[in-house]
Amino acid sequence: MLTVQKLRVEYKENPIGLDVRHPRISWQLHSEERDVQQQSYDIQVSAGPDFRSLLWTSGRVYSDQCAHVELKEPVLRSRQRYYYRVKVWDLEDRNTEWSEAAFWEMGLLEAEEWQAEWIGAPLSLLAVEAEQCPLVRCTFHVNAKPLQARMYVTALGLYEMELNGSRVGADYLTPGWTSYSHRLQVQAYDITDQIEAGGNAVGAWLGNGWYKGNLAWDNRKHIFGDRPALLMQIHLAYADGQEQIIATGEQWTTAAGPILMSEIYHGETYDARLELSGFSKAGYDAGSWSPVEAIAHSKEILVAQENVPVQKIEKLQPLQLLLTPAGETVLDMGQNMVGWMQFSLEAARGRQVQLRHFEVLDRDGNVYTDNLRKARQTVTYIAKGGGRESYEPRFTFQGFRYVQLIGFGGEISLEDFTGIVLHSDMEATGSFTCSNPLINQLQHNILWGQKGNFVDVPTDCPQRDERLGWTGDAQMFIRTSAYLMNVAPFFTKWLKDLSADQLAHGGVPFVIPNVLGDNGHSSAAWGDAAVICPWTLYQCYGDTRILEQQYPSMQGWVDYIRGQGQDEFLWNTGFHFGDWLGLDAKPDSYSGATDTDFIATAFYAYSVQIMRKTARVLGRTEDELHYAELYSRIKEAFNREFITPSGRLSVSTQTACVLALMFRLVEGPAKKRTVDKLLKLLEESKYHLTTGFVGTPYLNLVLSEAGHTEAAYKLLLQTDYPSWLYQVTKGATTIWEHWDGIKEDGSFWSKDMNSFNHYAYGAVGDFLYRHVAGIELDEAFPGYKKFMIRPQPGGDLTSAAAVLETMYGRIRSEWSIGADQIEVSVSVPPNTSAVLYLPNAVLDRVLESNVKLEQAAGVHSAQQLEQEVQIMLGSGGYSFKYELEGQLQ
Numbered sequence: 001m002l003t004v005q006k007l008r009v010e011y012k013e014n015p016i017g018l019d020v021r022h023p024r025i026s027w028q029l030h031s032e033e034r035d036v037q038q039q040s041y042d043i044q045v046s047a048g049p050d051f052r053s054l055l056w057t058s059g060r061v062y063s064d065q066c067a068h069v070e071l072k073e074p075v076l077r078s079r080q081r082y083y084y085r086v087k088v089w090d091l092e093d094r095n096t097e098w099s100e101a102a103f104w105e106m107g108l109l110e111a112e113e114w115q116a117e118w119i120g121a122p123l124s125l126l127a128v129e130a131e132q133c134p135l136v137r138c139t140f141h142v143n144a145k146p147l148q149a150r151m152y153v154t155a156l157g158l159y160e161m162e163l164n165g166s167r168v169g170a171d172y173l174t175p176g177w178t179s180y181s182h183r184l185q186v187q188a189y190d191i192t193d194q195i196e197a198g199g200n201a202v203g204a205w206l207g208n209g210w211y212k213g214n215l216a217w218d219n220r221k222h223i224f225g226d227r228p229a230l231l232m233q234i235h236l237a238y239a240d241g242q243e244q245i246i247a248t249g250e251q252w253t254t255a256a257g258p259i260l261m262s263e264i265y266h267g268e269t270y271d272a273r274l275e276l277s278g279f280s281k282a283g284y285d286a287g288s289w290s291p292v293e294a295i296a297h298s299k300e301i302l303v304a305q306e307n308v309p310v311q312k313i314e315k316l317q318p319l320q321l322l323l324t325p326a327g328e329t330v331l332d333m334g335q336n337m338v339g340w341m342q343f344s345l346e347a348a349r350g351r352q353v354q355l356r357h358f359e360v361l362d363r364d365g366n367v368y369t370d371n372l373r374k375a376r377q378t379v380t381y382i383a384k385g386g387g388r389e390s391y392e393p394r395f396t397f398q399g400f401r402y403v404q405l406i407g408f409g410g411e412i413s414l415e416d417f418t419g420i421v422l423h424s425d426m427e428a429t430g431s432f433t434c435s436n437p438l439i440n441q442l443q444h445n446i447l448w449g450q451k452g453n454f455v456d457v458p459t460d461c462p463q464r465d466e467r468l469g470w471t472g473d474a475q476m477f478i479r480t481s482a483y484l485m486n487v488a489p490f491f492t493k494w495l496k497d498l499s500a501d502q503l504a505h506g507g508v509p510f511v512i513p514n515v516l517g518d519n520g521h522s523s524a525a526w527g528d529a530a531v532i533c534p535w536t537l538y539q540c541y542g543d544t545r546i547l548e549q550q551y552p553s554m555q556g557w558v559d560y561i562r563g564q565g566q567d568e569f570l571w572n573t574g575f576h577f578g579d580w581l582g583l584d585a586k587p588d589s590y591s592g593a594t595d596t597d598f599i600a601t602a603f604y605a606y607s608v609q610i611m612r613k614t615a616r617v618l619g620r621t622e623d624e625l626h627y628a629e630l631y632s633r634i635k636e637a638f639n640r641e642f643i644t645p646s647g648r649l650s651v652s653t654q655t656a657c658v659l660a661l662m663f664r665l666v667e668g669p670a671k672k673r674t675v676d677k678l679l680k681l682l683e684e685s686k687y688h689l690t691t692g693f694v695g696t697p698y699l700n701l702v703l704s705e706a707g708h709t710e711a712a713y714k715l716l717l718q719t720d721y722p723s724w725l726y727q728v729t730k731g732a733t734t735i736w737e738h739w740d741g742i743k744e745d746g747s748f749w750s751k752d753m754n755s756f757n758h759y760a761y762g763a764v765g766d767f768l769y770r771h772v773a774g775i776e777l778d779e780a781f782p783g784y785k786k787f788m789i790r791p792q793p794g795g796d797l798t799s800a801a802a803v804l805e806t807m808y809g810r811i812r813s814e815w816s817i818g819a820d821q822i823e824v825s826v827s828v829p830p831n832t833s834a835v836l837y838l839p840n841a842v843l844d845r846v847l848e849s850n851v852k853l854e855q856a857a858g859v860h861s862a863q864q865l866e867q868e869v870q871i872m873l874g875s876g877g878y879s880f881k882y883e884l885e886g887q888l889q
Helices: 437-453 471-484 488-501 529-541 544-562 596-617 621-642 654-662 668-684 696-705 709-717 724-729 759-772
Strands: 003-009 016-018 024-030 038-046 054-057 081-090 102-106 134-142 148-156 158-163 184-190 198-207 229-237 243-247 253-256 259-263 267-271 302-304 310-316 320-323 329-346 352-358 378-382 388-391 398-406 417-424 430-434 775-777 786-789 799-805 810-817 821-828 833-839 859-864 868-873 876-883
Touching: 003 081, 003 102, 016 148, 016 184, 024 081, 134 229, 134 243, 148 158, 148 198, 198 229, 198 259, 310 329, 329 352, 329 378, 329 437, 417 437, 430 437, 430 471, 430 759, 437 471, 437 709, 437 724, 437 759, 471 488, 471 529, 471 696, 471 759, 488 529, 488 544, 529 544, 529 596, 544 596, 544 621, 596 621, 596 654, 654 668, 654 696, 668 709, 696 709, 696 759, 709 724, 709 759, 759 775, 759 799, 786 810, 821 833, 833 876, 868 876
Parallel strands: 016 102, 184 302, 267 378, 786 833
Antiparallel strands: 003 024, 038 054, 038 081, 081 102, 134 198, 134 253, 148 184, 148 229, 158 198, 229 243, 259 267, 310 417, 320 329, 329 388, 329 398, 329 417, 352 378, 352 398, 430 799, 775 786, 799 810, 810 821, 821 876, 833 868, 859 868
């Protein structure tokens, strides 16, 4: 039976507070049959869940589109809830029942709809340099229980709302980190169940966050502003049609709260003796509180929540309690995680305890915090006494595996401590397992690196005094991240901040949001995130709108590059990070040996290639021709500058070979020589990489695509330094910043730059999914509408399995090798098709579910290629089995 399921609006399930004027609807089909395709659909939009009074209907639309169907015609109103449902017909003209109703709800669409005023604590109460976090509150009366209640809220800094003594929502670190001068997100909450007839009270905690607190490594503060402030508006709708609005304004009052210090980097200090218990309840005595001050700040920059919110995702219990040789008491969480510790204790009034968070023990097994630099990562709690009390921070997060306990004394119970894992609430979409446990741990480490560094923005690291949205790291990892989780809303929001912070001449800051100023911008491979990231989202999710929205930014970046070089077709000027942390770097240098003008020109060519494709997708024919010509000229210039007449690369490094091949800058004999040179360099290094941030993401991909999959496996499976699995053998639970963050003798790479949770080198996950498991998209059919499954067994692996949840449903690729045969099982979602390649197979020996291919339902065609069998598949689940013909290549 064919059904419609998983209805989404702008990637989200039943969202409230949208400001997208023409939202896009997506759905999936479910069927146990094979070869199911959508022929047509009908969408209905209604003001109520019973669909008795339709606001709009598409009618029957003959199209197989079921992802990002844009609602262009309905005129949407602020705060209106819209219900929708979908019916689908297949190619045999069989229709589904109507799907279950889903909904979305609009937020405040115009700045003029905000009656609320920005408010904050007066400077007389809270000096600019004071660390203590303010509380604000207000009471209001409700004559009757409302039919519906919504809260719209944002802040300068961070906020946590309470209503009638209970927390509002499950989101943390709100309103998130954006380019605060240009864009500030607003969250919307359904508070209907929290409103009471009669007296009510609303209150808020305010924190420094990214807006006012310490950012970057030079101890800068107040980068965006020097006062936390709140903007909140409650809308109550009653059964008789009346409405009531409660908003921030001069009637609110404020007091200093029990949080004495709260900083993203440094942690939180909390004095429970200063708690103002019940301050968000109607009966609270606020006679000693002071009036708030109105703060002048724009409302024109307000936008609805775009990213998925940061939430508590999971909990971890400590594995063990350690007593170090130095006498330190330490919790081992067993996992390098990001979030905070929730703990309980009984202590005398005024007793102070501390939790000091860090990533690794030193070689002697003692606490090691040097790699945190100036970040203190310390939570201090002062007990109020009188019984058991519990605490967890509000406006900070830490990156850690270990927690030093100071001042707790006595017998410590592990049950009193819980690790709260915090990150943006992205849908998990991918998994990978294989027969090699070290590779499985590597996959685990990649995933946890993403968890820890996708806390509202894609950060480089989550622990030291940095935690910034480095553009280069993001573009290197985005494809891998899109396998593991649905990152479309996450990067859509971040890319809008990139556009907002992009310089007038098109240059792109090193970090987004930009906290480094105008001098820190426009390195090759870093600024190219402006082009690579939107294109990757389009490929992975079929999202054309992201290309439309980012097109001016993408153009601006390429125009900037063109204006930089002494030759407009080469990029040979300016500062570049180069092949950052490449192992072929000169002594005392962080940048690898590959010439920066080689890297810059290669990425220039790559970004122009993408611009040509983007222009074609968007129907910009003149632009497409322009970028095609520009790419041709850049490629010619690259070949003149960096390739000798005999076809040899003038830059003899692994990274140079990788970039030339990955970006298709060499052809014919030059391509062959480049492949041969890369293999020779690998042989000379005994199949160990020397690549840094720029070359590593593409290294295994290039080898496999050049027909040298076994060389890629040799690299992947190395366990000594430098390799991915070296970290695993050293007990890593996330990806390290340096290949030898911990050396063989237990010493460390450095104090100043040695993160043990740094996702960039986790980009090898792309190889695991695309080549080991073989799941690869078809660029002409983005979002996996049509895709390839081409498993490439190798090394010592005897099996591998990967799952990817796409916009259309679940793709699965699984293979296992027996003594003389191989089994391959795949799943193709309804309304999609796939091309399967079976390695080392002979056509007439392949069986699908124990029948010959010509008898198998859903198999459209099959043909013998040189070393594999190609099979065209419709949707469904399939199981293939065949005897191996020779050795797997």
